[in-house]
Amino acid sequence: MRKKDLKRLPRCSCVVVAAGSSSRMGGDKLALTLGGRPVLERTLDALERSAYIDEIVVVTRSEKIPAVAREVSDCGFKKVKCVAEGGADRTQSAWRGVCECSEEAELIAIHDAARPLVTEEIIARAVLAAAERGAAAPAVKVKDTVRQARGGRVLRTLERDELFLMQTPQVFRAGLIRAALGDAARLGLSLTDDCAAVMLMDAEVFLVEGSEENLKLTTPADVYAAEAILEARDENRTGL
DSSP states (O other), rough: OOOOOTTOOEEEEEEEEEEOTTTTTSSSSGSSTTEEHHHHHHHHHHHHHHHOOOOOEEOOOOOGGHHHHHHHHTTTTEEEEEEEEOOOHHHHHHHHHHHOOOOTSSSSEEEETOOOTTOOHHHHHHHHHHHHSSSSEEEEOOOOOOOOTTTTTTEEOOGGOOOOEEOOEEEHHHHHHHHHHHHHHHHTTTOSSSSHHHHHHTOOOOEOOTTTTTTOOOOOOHHHHHHHHHHHHHHHHTTT
16 A cells, blocks of 8 residues: 655545434443443544544534533544534535535545544545546445345346445535535435435446445444454454
8 A cells, every 4th residue: 555645645624523423222332341441432543543544524413512522622633623603504504514614625535433443554545546537436346146126026136247346435526516416416316325415417436345344333232242343353363
């Protein structure tokens, strides 16, 4: 992996979307402890340590702003510019976060707060690809057979080699994502990720290699998987 060339790589701000309801988890998943540390702390720490991220904006629910701001302060995260209030859905929250990013940002990354196991390699691949091509996101290939169905009846089998599971951080040239999310927010569109917004503008999105370890914590089963991944990483570091 190439090291960051500070003279050539555009300045990158990262919006961390942390305004979800955690309804499928049954509680605030960002407050859960993972390997002895809160999930949100792990996510912010990964971004704080990355040489490819210059600034962080955290977007969360209004009632959580004081607690998140305190966590940021207690952990000493120096890249966090602000903790802002999110919107009614993910698209609105991402847009509000983008509005808080510095005007000097040439690239803007958007990352799920519930992906605490993102690595420096994944961040670097996405940022470098976006700097070169305008919009990039990590993804992993679908491994299982996928069929489209309606009402419990199979309609067709989808071509697995052309299907990918999208991850974050998704990274874009600042002007592109500002325009795309601004339009989506004004139209009241609720999109599942930010690549969808730029694709509505007929902009191309390029995929980079993600990782199955870069999972999103959605259900309790995901937490068990994340704990196992952390244990394996610790064992690899200690040589056990």
